[in-house]
Amino acid sequence: MKLTGAQLIGSRESALSDETFTGINPATGENLDTDFHEATKQEIDEAVALADSVFSEFRDRLADFRADFLEAIAEETMALGDEFLERTAAETGHPIARCAAERQRSVNQAYLFAEMIREGSWVDARIDLPDPDREPMAKPDIRSLLQPVGPVAVFGASNFPIAISVLGADTISAFAAGCPVIVKAHPAHPGTCEMAARAILKAAERTRMPDGVFSLIHGRTTDVGKWLVEHPKLTAAAFTGSLAGGRALYDIANARPVPIPFYAEMGSVNPVFVLPGAIKSGVNHVTSGFVNALTMGVGQFCTNPGLVAGIESEQWDNFAADVAERVSGFTPATMLHAGIHHAYTTGIENRNAIEEIELIGKSASNPDPEKSEAAAYVYRTTYDGMAANSELYEELFGPVSTLVGCAGLDEFVAIAEKLDGSLSATIHGTEQDLIDFRPLLKVLQRKAGRLIFNGYPVGLEVCHSIHHGGPYPATCHSYFTSVGTRCIERFVRPVCYQDWPDSQLPLALQNANPRGVWRMVDGERSREEITG
Known part of the structure; x- marks a missing residue:
């Protein structure tokens, strides 16, 4: 064409x-x-x-x-x-x-x-x-x-x-x-x-x-x-x-x-909370999916999981170590354009300067800035580290996430309360965990548009039931x-017709219901025509 x-x-x-x-090839810098x-x-x-x-x-x-x-x-x-x-x-x-x-x-x-x-x-x-x-x-x-x-x-x-x-x-x-x-x-x-x-x-x-x-x-x-x-x-x-x-x-x-x-x-941070039952029998099944979600598309998804919280324990240490090892295997790849690449690398530089967080894992090979490539990074901090650095609650667009060790439910809830609105929030755990950590879930219901259980936020299913929205700053209008x-x-608004001649009504409102649509008639759902 x-x-x-x-x-x-x-x-x-x-x-x-x-x-x-002109369009620009981000991998070569050439004008198309x-x-x-x-x-x-x-x-x-x-x-x-x-x-x-x-x-x-x-x-x-x-x-x-x-x-x-x-x-x-x-x-x-x-x-x-x-x-x-x-x-x-x-x-x-x-x-x-x-x-x-x-x-x-x-x-x-x-x-x-x-x-x-x-x-x-x-x-x-x-x-x-x-x-x-x-x-x-x-x-x-x-x-x-x-x-x-x-x-x-x-x-x-x-x-x-x-x-x-x-x-x-x-x-x-x-x-x-x-x-x-x-x-x-x-x-x-x-x-x-x-x-x-x-x-x-x-x-x-x-x-x-x-x-x-x-x-x-x-x-x-x-x-x-x-x-x-x-x-x-x-x-x-x-x-x-x-x-x-x-x-x-x-x-x-x-x-x-x-x-x-x-x-x-x-913007959206898309927090993940790893509850005790999720890693009781091992961490591999959780970490593999998380790192895949983190690095998919070079981390350039609006649902990229930018923060992961768990309870400090030997199991949480194992979780962090496994994530770090898996992240090292991510080969740096080209980002969408030079502007996004610059914002990402600047954000990484700023994050590296924060004393309360530790870089525990990154891509083993170095990115080529001439190709707008991004490496993956994973940091670790504590609840106190989050409290001292509000920027960790903000989205950094790219393949980067921060693991946060917490003492228990109260610190989970405190972190969730401080979060801005998000497109998604994810829980990994068991059904019993959902009962034990119900106060956390109550907060997340107010903070996110989609709640995910034992899955990951990337890879939206386009269907009738999906909701891809959330409180500000995830979106401007969380109901849509x-x-x-x-x-x-x-892109629609309700229009009401009072005492209108039947022949002049929109088809869906006419007594005969010629399109056969479902309607609420006197409070009851029906596809039948209105007679009498």
């Missing part, structure tokens, strides 16, 4: 700015082909205005037609072939196999949302039938369901160039809801983003979606994101990235004359997820 580096405003290309940049043009404010205005102009038409398309669109996106994504994977690998340092797995996740996700909106019950239709004879006041006919909000902005993530970017859940769920999307491509993988965008545009053309249902803009400067979020026709935005970047955009969204919801997934089918709830 020939890349142009232009903004894709619907089906039209635009390259008004002379300011350009194609100059990508920085979006101008005019181009952003045009993209959002076009999305707004087609919103009514797009939201009124039957769910079956939107589902056809999602399935066509999956097909066109696969049709990009190996060239797509090769470009992604070149821009990110990811192995081809990792890129292929991301592509498959995106494709499966599109099919999952297509199936869900075809079935239709996700709109949460609710009906309270009238009672004109009720005293002292007649009861009206009240019906409600979820409806799309309007044009949505999506900011592509750096660590998932396919699955949490142009083709990610943010984009797919917004389309499923009936919202046009403007994606701000991540500047670290602009070629990947353009190829994915062209697959979406081809799918839109195939399924006769209105021109403007999707646009792609490029930019390295903060102005591009600011202009996009500030646009008065934008109704919501989703972001995955750093705490600094997400918080800045969140503040912009809330400073608008008309604030909009800004859904940011940001950015993975799984519930993420559609970010």
Whole structure:
């Protein structure tokens, strides 16, 4: 595929700015082909205005037609072939196999949302039938369901160039809801983003979606994101990235004359608590999985386990020694881009300067900074060491974790209480441990969005039940997820119809229930039509 580096405003290309940049191979430092043009404010205005102009038409398309669109996106994504994977690998340092797995996740996700909106019950239709004879006041006919909000902005993530970017859940769920999307491509993988965008545009053309249902803009400067979020026709935005970047955009969204919801997934420590029963019979089954989770993808997962707490004992000493030995076997590997690599190496330097922690394990071979390589590191400290160094409670993005020895339940609870919000919290132990350490679990239920038992937080299952969110600073809104089918709830709002003529109601609220969806009728779930 020939890349142009232009903004894709619907089906039209635009390259008004002379300011350009290129993708960079993080492993070699070489500039990749194609100059990508920085979006101008005019181009952003045009993209959002076009999305707004087609919103009514797009939201009124039957769910079956939107589902056809999602399935066509999956097909066109696969049709990009190996060239797509090769470009992604070149821009990110990811192995081809990792890129292929991301592509498959995106494709499966599109099919999952297509199936869900075809079935239709996700709109949460609710009906309270009238009672004109009720005293002292007649009861009206009240019906409600979820409806799309309007044009949505999506900011592509750096660590998932396919699955949490142009083709990610943010984009797919917004389309499923009936919202046009403007994606701000991540500047670290602009070629990947353009190829994915062209697959979406081809799918839109195939399924006769209105021109403007999707646009792609490029930019390295903060102005591009600011202009996009500030646009008065934008109704919501989703972001995955750093705490600094997400918080800045969140503040912009809330400073608008008309604030909009800004859904940011940001920093997360993802603590692991190893309870006595987990290592009573040995540590290998716990440490092998932990080190694999720590180093997977060079530690560049938002669910990377950055802190592990256990009770000081000979078994905990054995746990630490085994982790240190396993970490030494991790071969340094290329990080996503030079900026992430610099932040990681700076963070390691700062951690090495802390007196209360001990470096107990690291990659046996040295990383090559010219290739943006990262080594893995594991530190050890005590409860007092954590108390003296609040920075140990903060995320350091990369393959690094700190083991914390505690005296028992009280110190576990004190550490959990001091933790900021997190995407996940993990417990290793037995069912009896869960009973004995219930006060710890009560705290973790307030601190994390996903509680894992005898597993590891990396490797999210994309499904109907998953929740990938958590209290601030993990996300801006802990009630919403950015993975799984519930993420559609970010781009809809309830609309209530009172005493409305049946023929003019949305299909899911009509008496005949022509789509056959599950509805709550007078407080009871039903798929039956309403008669009489």
